[in-house]
Amino acid sequence: MTPITVRVDDASYTDDVEPRTLLVHYLREQLGKVGTVVGCDTSNCGACTVHLDGEAVKSCTVLAIQADGCEVTTIEGLARGAELHPVQKAFHEMHGLQCGYCTPGMIMASIDLLKDNPDPSDDEVREGIEGNLCRCTGYQNIVRAVRSAAAEMRGGSDGTGDGSVPPASVSPAVVDTAAAPHVAAQS
Amino acid sequence: MIPAPFAYARPTTVDEALQALAAGGEDVKVMAGGQSLIPVMRLRLAAPETVVDLSKVEGLRGVRDDGDAIVIGAMTTHSDVLSDPLIAEHAPLIAEATGTVADRQVRHRGTFGGALVHADPAGDLPAVALALDAEFVVVGPSGQRTVPASEFFVDYLTTAVGEGELLVEVRVPKLAGEWGMRYEKFNRVAQAWSIVAVAAVVRRENGRIAEARIGLTNMGPTPLRARAVEEALAGAEATPDAVGAAAARAAEGTEPSSDLNAQADYRQHLATVLTRRAVSAAAGL
Numbered sequence A: 001m002t003p004i005t006v007r008v009d010d011a012s013y014t015d016d017v018e019p020r021t022l023l024v025h026y027l028r029e030q031l032g033k034v035g036t037v038v039g040c041d042t043s044n045c046g047a048c049t050v051h052l053d054g055e056a057v058k059s060c061t062v063l064a065i066q067a068d069g070c071e072v073t074t075i076e077g078l079a080r081g082a083e084l085h086p087v088q089k090a091f092h093e094m095h096g097l098q099c100g101y102c103t104p105g106m107i108m109a110s111i112d113l114l115k116d117n118p119d120p121s122d123d124e125v126r127e128g129i130e131g132n133l134c135r136c137t138g139y140q141n142i143v144r145a146v147r148s149a150a151a152e153m154r155g156g157s158d159g160t161g162d163g164s165v166p167p168a169s170v171s172p173a174v175v176d177t178a179a180a181p182h183v184a185a186q187s
Numbered sequence B: 001m002i003p004a005p006f007a008y009a010r011p012t013t014v015d016e017a018l019q020a021l022a023a024g025g026e027d028v029k030v031m032a033g034g035q036s037l038i039p040v041m042r043l044r045l046a047a048p049e050t051v052v053d054l055s056k057v058e059g060l061r062g063v064r065d066d067g068d069a070i071v072i073g074a075m076t077t078h079s080d081v082l083s084d085p086l087i088a089e090h091a092p093l094i095a096e097a098t099g100t101v102a103d104r105q106v107r108h109r110g111t112f113g114g115a116l117v118h119a120d121p122a123g124d125l126p127a128v129a130l131a132l133d134a135e136f137v138v139v140g141p142s143g144q145r146t147v148p149a150s151e152f153f154v155d156y157l158t159t160a161v162g163e164g165e166l167l168v169e170v171r172v173p174k175l176a177g178e179w180g181m182r183y184e185k186f187n188r189v190a191q192a193w194s195i196v197a198v199a200a201v202v203r204r205e206n207g208r209i210a211e212a213r214i215g216l217t218n219m220g221p222t223p224l225r226a227r228a229v230e231e232a233l234a235g236a237e238a239t240p241d242a243v244g245a246a247a248a249r250a251a252e253g254t255e256p257s258s259d260l261n262a263q264a265d266y267r268q269h270l271a272t273v274l275t276r277r278a279v280s281a282a283a284g285l
């Protein structure tokens, strides 16, 4: 066992870990931060994405011991009280999830992308989150959510701060009922 | 799964790292970004006794100008490579290929040196290093040596870096004259690993191709130079016909594997098509 000190979602923790403990297991099992999930055994799915010193990483592919002295942000550290982060809010409003398993990782990867590219095109969003797999949505509404959040974050909280308007392709998910006839039939 | 238990060392200098390697027992592994090593340890395909983590070793990260070459530290991450001005100026092929590696999360931690020492046949950087005639600076208990790219990649997942040794940096010669470069990669959308890829570096002079260097990814257990294409292009006119004829020879002498992504003969076909595209783009056609 080796002692580590880590700041996670704005709180400091000092714990003993085995060198082989993966960061994701430390977060979930030792700190109870179960918002971050494990979706694969091969570093492919991105469900476990967190920010390590401000950069998105797959927490199943980092040792907890390597986070010693670092700052970690998980999906649980994004909201300010009852107010969701703009990307969380956009996933909610744009129906950017179905089962929700990929969502914590999708949101953490998207925030990382928007830091580098505050106004991504549809293709740039798709490439930016290529390390995150979703088995449910077909990605369409995830892309919409990320672009909608981008517009909101560029424009301030009311979306009008710099006069920019959300891209035309960003609207709530009604369009997708065409691809989901059972939903269309109900409305 | 989680890795089998191991002892962990986090040296802060190259000397300490070499000592930790020497003291680490029978099965000791260097860890750079861990983006290949941790997955294989999780699958228990590797279960080293000791892991020597290089992430805190001073002086291995970053790119510097060394006159006739740029020198890339082994621990420079893929994301550092993408934003580095010296690489953009002197070896944009490295940035182009690195941009296709994995995803942004893996690129934040995975390193240039780790990808080269790992030497996965489907990895993108080995063929690029080969096409750029890079040199590898390796240190060990008996001192430092420099290995040319042509001797660095020995076999499947095997390089000239021996037990107890470290790759510390890679020298990439600056190119003089009118050079163009291109990396053409074919992969499945949800998996960034190359099925086949081609790195082309081409020098033009008076409307002709004066010199071409072609590196092939995943056309055998190690990256390869497409020598037949290079010979056919030397002095050839820079026209689509001449490039097409030369590129048709890209698979000569290769023995690619067959796997669930592609049969060997399909890989050979891809090599010719991607070589034509890469050389055409590098030659400005």
Ligand SMILES: Cc1cc2nc3c(=O)[nH]c(=O)nc-3n(C[C@H](O)[C@H](O)[C@H](O)COP(=O)(O)OP(=O)(O)OC[C@H]3O[C@@H](n4cnc5c(N)ncnc54)[C@H](O)[C@@H]3O)c2cc1C
Binding pocket: A042, A043, A044, B029, B030, B031, B032, B033, B034, B035, B036, B037, B038, B039, B054, B074, B075, B100, B101, B102, B103, B106, B109, B110, B111, B112, B113, B114, B115, B117, B118, B122, B123, B124, B125, B161, B165, B166, B167, B168, B191, B192, B193, B194
């Ligand atoms: C989901 C996923 C997708 C990927 N897709 C691609 C892709 O499309 N193309 C691609 O090229 N790569 C891809 N990779 C691999 C990625 O590029 C890794 O970063 C790289 O292979 C290993 O780099 P690393 O720094 O993480 O090395 P590590 O995993 O730490 O080490 C890899 C090996 O090299 C040895 N080693 C590392 N550094 C040194 C050194 N300085 N001296 C001596 N030995 C050393 C280690 O002992 C180990 O055996 C992918 C990885 C993942 C997880």
Ligand code: FES
Binding pocket: A037, A038, A039, A040, A041, A042, A043, A044, A045, A046, A047, A048, A049, A058, A059, A060, A061
């Ligand atoms: S759980 Fe980390 S990438 Fe799948």
Ligand code: FES
Binding pocket: A096, A097, A098, A099, A100, A101, A102, A103, A133, A134, A135, A136, A137
């Ligand atoms: S919403 Fe189910 S995996 Fe993405």
